[in-house]
Amino acid sequence: MADAGLDHLPSDPAVLRSEVERLREALRATQLEKDRAVRMLRSTNTELYGRVQGQTQQLASLNHLINTITASLDLRQVANTALSGLRSLLRVETALLALRDDDGDTTLFMANPDNYLAALPQRKLKAGEGPLGQVIKTGQGLVVGGVRDSAGVEGSAGPSILCVPIHSREQTIGAVQLLNKWAGPFTDPDRAFVETVAGSLAVAIENARMYTEVQAQLAALERAHAQLVETQAQLVESAKLASIGQLAAGLAHEINNPIGIILGFAQLIGQRTEDEKLKRYAGTMEREAIRVRGIVSDLLGFARQAAAEPRRMDLREVLEAALRLVEYQLIKENVQVVRAYAAEPGWVMADQDQLLQVLMNLIQNARQAMPQGGTLTLRTWTGGGTAYFAVTDTGTGIPPEDLGHVFDPFFTTKPVGQGTGLGLSVSYGIIKRCGGEIRVRSEPGAGTTFWVGLPLTEPEPQ
Amino acid sequence: MSRVLVVEDEAGFQSLLSEVLGGAGHTVDSAESVAEALKLSQARTYDLLLLDYRLPGDTGLDFLESFRMGGQQTPVIIMTAYADVPVVVDAMRLGAVDFLVKPFSLDALLPLVERCLRNAPAASAE
Ligand SMILES: Nc1ncnc2c1ncn2[C@@H]1O[C@H](COP(=O)(O)OP(=O)(O)OP(=O)(O)O)[C@@H](O)[C@H]1O
């Protein structure tokens, strides 16, 4: 080739030199061209690489967002996650969500939680109101401020809106709206991104709604069950009371006659004898007979099943009435009774018979917990608009695992025939109906305290 | 000196009341049933009746009704085993002058008996 070229070589050295110059110039230009091409290729390469990187990252974020959204069953949490995620991933000022209500034409309104709009009370949109309302109405997405593809020119100023419907089972159940992208108008990939999120939102919302429905049904079931248990307890309570009432009335007849006779003759002996010792003995008999009379009349009052008749009473007096019924028996069983009453009265509005029933249940339990004897302390105090009383024993105590169950109907640790497990649940019901509360504290091996608080009422008018 | 009829089936009460009223200077007759009480009260006129509500068979109220229908004006004190308000009300309506709730104290019995005797028309017999 070189030979062939040499054939055309000009013989004039000057021409030759200029020809060489021209060739050099052309070579340099080609070199430059090549460099530019390489540079361009490199930059395209970098850009492409960046775009792939970005898309991969966005895909990862999207994936993460979708997972987070569908992980929750709480509607509010679902909405908050989706809106916060959309806002930070797409770099927009505000993300909004609206859901179609059951009645169809108003919608619920929520904003991403870190937005000032989120602090406003939830608002209803009218049908077709605003971009959200419109999208929900038409089922079609909506863009304001122009969509450009990634290669397009920089967008113009002004609000940009991207609003996308949420479809579930062929229905538009809501819409997501993004407002004011920080950099430029919304792009097609933005829209695709939001549509994907909207798709998973649809699933999450349906799940959350279904969950709420199931929860509501569960709660209703639980309420029904609780009511059933209470009704049952009440039935047993009234049956128990009725039979106690009948028993007590019959007992009163049988006991009052002999007591009347003993009382009368004791008094007669006391009047007629000159013997001081005999007089003392007769006096003792008389006192004891009068005490039995008191017990029987308390028992009757207690058993009389008059419908609850709340009236004003001093807790200290109710405690005393209860003690009158059982104190003799307690002393016989080596139980020492300690009265730690407040100096001031504890006025409450309650049905005396029912309050007595509560006390009898508590004292009975305390007695049964102290088969070898012990100390029974009855306390009253007031504070914070409440009148309290407490029954404390030095008995076996209640194991921690039982403590949460003692108020349950039919919970008992006593042998068949000794306990029905209703004493405390009935007491609980009575105290609750009076607007009060009943609590227990126990230390196994040391003893148990049940305390009751009832609303304090005005003192007796003078 | 008054004559008192005690209508009471409990032997203990019967003897207690006889003892107490006798000790206070009254003459006491006893009946254990409504039938016996009617027989005695027809045979003579008493100054005062102590009448138990719960008797074998007919109640004290049944007796009181027949007794009043027979035209007897004698004061009657009804005794009940416990404050059974309806019984006391019925007894008062049928003409009982007062009531005693068993078990009662002698301090309650004697003054009540004296008061009823003082207010009553004197018995015609004797
Ligand atoms: N003062 C107490 N000391 C120890 N255990 C107690 C005490 N009070 C209640 N409990 C426990 O709580 C259970 C439930 O008491 P609750 O009074 O409701 O029923 P009960 O006493 O078993 O039967 P009922 O009162 O119907 O005769 C008891 O069986 C007992 O195990």
Ligand SMILES: [Mg+2]
């Ligand atoms: Mg109990």
